[in-house]
Amino acid sequence: MNFVPVQTKAEVPRQSAGKWLVLAALMAAQFMIVIDLAGVNVALPSIQRDLRFSETSLQWVSGIYQLIFGSFLLLGGRIADRQGRSRMFRIGVILFSGASLLCGLAWSSGSLLAFRGVQGMAAALLSPTALSTVMRLFPEGRDRHIALGVWGAVFGAGGALGSLFGGIITSAWGWNWFFFLNVPLGLYALLAGARLLPRDVPGEAKGKFDAPGAIAVSAGTIVLLYGLTTAPNAGWTAPVTLASFAAAALLLASFVRIQARSPSPLIPKPLIRMPTLRAGLGIGVWIGVCHFSMFFVLTQYMQNVLGLTAIQTAGGYMAAAALTILFANLTSRLVKPFGVKSILIAGQICVTLAFAYFSRLPADGHYAVDLLPALLVCGIGWGLLFPSVNLLSFTGLEKMNTGIASGLVNMSEQFGGAAGTTVSAVVAAAWAGASASSSSAAGLLADGSSLASGFRAAFLMLTGLSIVCLVLTALFVRPPRSANAQAMPKMSH
Template sequence: MTNETQGKGSTGAGPGLTLAAVAVVQFMVSLDLSVVNVGLPQIAAGLGFGAAGLTWVIHAYALAFGGLLLLGGKAADRYGRKRVLLFGLGLFGLASLVGGFAQDPGQLVAARAAQGIGAAALAPAALALLTATFPTGKPRVRAFGVWSAMNAAGGALGVLVGGLLTEYAGWRWVMFVNVPMALVALALAWRGIVDAGPASRGGRPDALGAALATGGLGLLVFGVVRTDRYAWSSPVTLATLAVAVALLIAFVQVERTTSREPLVRLGLFANRSVAGANGYNLLVGAAMASAFYFMSLYLQRVLGTGAAMTGLMFLPFALAVVVGSVLAIKLGYRIAPRALLVCGGLLTAAGFAWFGLISADGAFVSDVLGPSVVAGVGFGLCLGPVVSTATAGVAPHEAGTASGLLNSSRQIGASLGLAALGTAAEHRTGDAVGPAALNDGYALGLSLSAALLVVAALIAFTVLRRGEAPADEPADTSADASADAPATAPGAARRAGTASG
């Protein structure tokens, strides 16, 4: 037992403050993923972003967050979870403050990247602290229930808060809003979390591997986004993509041969559950980020909806996600995760295909509300099962790596998907700026998002094993797994899975 759990009863001040700090952290990170979207048109007008350049407000955060999550988890184990959590919170809050004062596109993109670095440090450290503080039993169930609720609340309120702040206080407040939350979390963590020191005495985290992976992915996204200016066959695009591929190949080589602790053991991908779940999650992340981006712009630039009303129009989707998540838990007693992933992916694809029928003179009920409910319920069905699948059959000492890998795949998918689909929509729109032309571009992007989800469902159907057990039946009954896995209660496992999604 680590020092983080020694001397802490379930009713002591330490666990309560730890849970409060982690809950605020999760709410802040979840809110930040959605609060910026509604303010994108105002950000573009205020700082002079071009159509393609505006996507980097999303890319910069997603790439830094997704590319460095594994390194953040390793650093938390190596240097102490409280220390890394405090560092991440400080950086996240400072970057939010700087971003709010940005005077040009480059400054805001840099601030968003710094936010992503901070989030990559604080998110895995916070989850590790929660797991260590509440290892088993009812306290763990309650703790992960609170964490899951804050995760859903942050995403649901992010679009509403973003719309209200953008319309009535200005777009800069979608950045400033994180500062007080970061300060509250810092105070709670500083006072309430006992620093146990390093949880692992392994080698130093693989910073070179993290730099190669993030650099390669960043150049890959940059090359795709720049096709609005340089054709796919141009020397500039080909050279950029070639360097990106070279960096990613170097990353794989470093992970195979490094004498330090690798970010991810490549043999982990031999596990069909890990490979299938991450492939599925990559495409889901690409589709979801793109759909949120296109719908936010459609509502404001095509239909002329105000920012605050746009935030309200996103609420049905967020609430439908909660309904789908609860439904997944209830169905998980009888239906295998593979079936839920296939059904959820296809249902979300149907909702996005419905979104793809938007028109320049569309209405809320037919073009937004209906597809939002369908897509939201489908997405909620996927959240818990994809997490439980991604960690099925994984050795206990690699469970954290598998969880971090899943989060990384979603963030990386979000950035790559938005780059590709945003470029496709930009090409469809062309130089026209009228509502009809913009509508055509956004409709194409939403239809392509639906296609990505169909492919994700096919991956789940073909790669994942058909006989995987439902959620209340343990997938791995070996003695080692039973002894080392901290969550033995089915309810705790389901809540933890839903929260991590």
């Protein structure tokens, strides 16, 4: 059966400029999600003092948000496909903004964690809905390249901007106002979306909803991410860690079995067979590993070795964030003459070279010499990578499956981020411990030297992984011509 996607009047805004205003509303929603992933870390000391968090429970202020967000992305994307993107966008914005308001009003550690969990659930619905709406509004070609450039800029630079905003707002008005910031952003996204978002097309997704598959994959992902998050503190052989990984393996294996037998699987079989989507998901995992790990390791280095404050650390990322925004938007002009694969490889080369430079981080380093040059190169790399991996992943995709595909793309990056941060922390801690035990020096210098040694080891590991991904991309990624051209091809299933 041939399927040729056609945009109906219900799918496009009434005015020609309307879709760009819709994009602004979608980006406001995505910006809320991204800044709450990274920016809250700057406010943790203030939150701990005011709400009396223990040292062990404090990590869950950010951890529970990431855990639930990453675990329910597939479910959120599929719900958007079946129930309508416009409706789910509005529901997601209301839930996220309301939960943000309650986070700012939290009266205890338990209440804040509960509201952060609601934020994560709303983000899991909102993020794939917003990305799939972008893919539907902008057909393959120049407009899509521009729109994904904007999306990549928000996603790539949002963490750094969120950390800076979080530091400034927390210092000036208190941590509560970091969460209150989401309320006007959400109000704008809601009002603009209600007025401009295209109407939902009823009856697009056929067949029964795969509830058993949704439960299995969501539960499997949440216990897997929980195991990865707690393993560095609890220990890799601790009963809770081993139980988490065993339960995740059983649940995810049952999901694969359900998928194979279901007449209406959560992830449609034609989607799984798309080579561009599979390649995009693989690269997305690598992006998540490297992007999250870079921020984790460099933040530790700047604060614990160089002695920078939280706000100074966040400001240290601003030059890279500016280049990410610039090159993410330049990607729309580069794709047609050079092709998606060339842009991907160029971005991977930039990140690999930057990580190789970071693998020499000294204990007595200076920001301008030891960090800034590589941060600038990395900023260019992320700006090239975020839009191009989405262009690759969504090439030739049927519109009825954009929600679940968006969930897969987001999930690959979130899973890579959780795994990468955990492994980087383990490598850095192990190498730092070995360095400290073999060092004859004492005092603060020995601490700084051992920490820097651990951070160098983490970046050596990330450099090796980046080289492997670069070679695999060069050898095996084969994007079709439609990834660079203006026309959208037919698909058969």
